[in-house]
Amino acid sequence: MTNHQKRLSVPKAWPVDRKTDTFTVKADAGPHGESGVPLVIVLRDVLGYVDSTKEARYAISEGNVKVNGDEIQDEGRPVGMFDILQFEERDEYYRIFPDEGGRLSLTPIDADAAASKLGRIVGKRHVPGGNTQLTLHDGQTLLVDSEGYSPKDSLVLQNDNNEIVAHFPYEEGALVTSVEGAHAGRIGEIINIEVTSGSADNIVVVEDLDGERFETIEEYVVVIDENFIEGGDDA
Structure with a gap:
């Protein structure tokens, strides 16, 4: 399979210029499905930290990049809406957020905010043992012992242990x-x-x-x- 993706056919949320070159990097399998943006595109095309995939690979191998608190080893790892990017050597932290054109952009945040991420509930089902499994917008699943969550609600999770620290119901006034x-x-x-x-x-x-x-x-x-x-x- 090819490791390249035609720029003209990338999802509209990808923050790339479609009219410069013919191809760009193809995302690996992982979170966010087809809308996931390869990490190298964020490092190269958005932040300008690197000039090439080779440089991105080196920077990542040095342990300088984290996504949602996890050290990343793959420059093709998909990132997407509400993910947290951490560059601790630079003391820089970002949340991926859609801009007014629908393209993913980076919102600077502080270190405390980078310790947690937002997730939208897209699925809920009962599993053996009496627990409830929630599926979030990026494909992550959680087991909870409460019925108080519904699809379209949002959760804030601690990155280090996936503990739910806030719950925002989908309702009028939200x-x-x-x-x-x-x-x-x-x-x-x-x-x-x-x-x-x-x-x-x-x-x-x-x-x-x-x-x-x-x-x-x-x-x-x-x-x-x-x-x-x-x-x-x-x-």
Whole structure:
């Protein structure tokens, strides 16, 4: 299989220029599915820390790059929405966040905020033993002993032990960010959730931080909290 991906066909969330070269790096298998961006693209095309895949491989082999608290050894490791990037030698920390064009961008955060990450619940099922398994947007699974979580809720997890330190229900009044569609990157409060009949998507009415309202489908919004957008401590 080829290790290259045509730039014109990369997912729209990838932060790459589609008109410069024909090919870019292909993501390895891993979190975030097809939307996952190879780590080397972030290091080279976004941050400018390296000029080539070879340089990225060397930097990573030195243990200078962590994703969600884990030391990374593969420059093709996919990263995506809400992942935490840590460059401790530089004392730099970032959260991957969708910008207003829907492309993934880096939001600087402090070291305390880098100790945890946000996850959106996309699946819930009962497993043998009486526990409940939650699946998050990046494919991570968690076993919990409570029924108090629902799909579309958001959780904040400690990176070192996956402990749930905050839970934000999906409901009217919740603070959300739109991560896809025409309103990607906008942040606001849910004013109304319009439940539609049949298989049609539910519609969410959001009032943004400037007091303007917009509509989007609920699959495009993720619940966050106020500290999350300020680069501070999620918990």
